[in-house]
Amino acid sequence: MSAPVRTTRLIxxxxxPRGMPVPEDFAGTxxxxxxxxxxxxxxxNLWLSVDPYMREAMDAEWELGAPLEGRSIGRVVESRSVGLPVxxxxxxxxxxxxxxxVSEAEVRxxxxxxxxxxxSFLGLLGxxxxxxxxxxxxxxxxxxxxAVYVSAAAGGVGTAAGRLARLLGAGRIVGSAGSPxxxxxxTEELGYDAAFDHRAGLSLSGQLARAAPDGIDVYIDNVGGDHLEAAIGAMREDGRIAWCGAIAQYNAGCAPAAPRNLFDLVEKSIRLEGFLVSRHRDAQAELEEFLVPHLRSGRITDRLSVTEGFERTVDAFLGMLRGENTGKAVVRLGPADPEPVSDDTP
Incomplete structure (x- = not known):
């Protein structure tokens, strides 16, 4: 048995930050x-997650000089808890x-x-x-x-939304991303019917109209700003917008201008609702019951953008903010996962 761990490396x-964070905003110890x-x-810890919400936390929520927080998966190596066996x-x-x-109340x-x-508990099941x-x-x-439109469709939530929309029976699925x-x-791997490059210098509204010529019923918004304006313009009557994130404003210092066509929400009877996933933890078991059979069968796979090594955590975070990841951005710290033991209880 290895000796108990008595130190931890942390960031x-x-x-x-002023605008886009830089490596000098962080310190390792x-x-x-x-x-x-x-x-x-x-x-x-074996796996760490880096997520867009962390950028907002840097402005005020995270205490300077204190260890940062984030979703993680680890292995118990020393325990004084019956519920947390080694x-x-x-x-x-x-x-x-x-x-x-950690205490038992703090973990799952x-x-x-x-x-x-x-x-996958940091990806599709996380x-x-x-x-x-x-x-x-x-x-x-x-x-x-x-018909569904997803912005930032090549990111973590975007890739998940496209796959889930297909499994849930969506018709046409359209996404926007930041490169050809x-x-x-x-379109070739992740199951989208059409997609466009929002950095191509063309009108977002025009590109969305060509990708979804009959309009859209649902918009999953990860960006805000002009993407939201384009989606409202393409919405059919009784459309619904689920607002998850606002990448467009995280580094801007101020929010982008509100969509100029907000009154279309009234004219088309569109419902726009923002939400925090932390208020829907009760859906976790439902998600696993729905997705696990599809993951086992290979009908879908969990696409993760993996950065190797704890020392590159900041690199992974900054790269995610620059849009360098495809799929969920994670950092692998530890050795390969041990052979799983079958246990189908949620």
Missing amino acids: TQRRR ELPLVAPAEGQAVVE GALVFHREGWRTHAV VLPRYEGVATE GTGLTAYVALTRIARLRAGE AKVRLL
């Missing part, structure tokens, strides 16, 4: 790791570090689905997939045969 935020108290365990794989939010001391012991990779699922089923209430290569990926 802190050293200053508030190594600190002693306190011994777990009764009811606690030491977790060695070897258990757990989901928690003590990210941006190599090891963490992950089920082990045969044929499904553990890291907050990313849950965001897309809630957007489609609870907020937009997608119906079979309807991503556009090809959407």
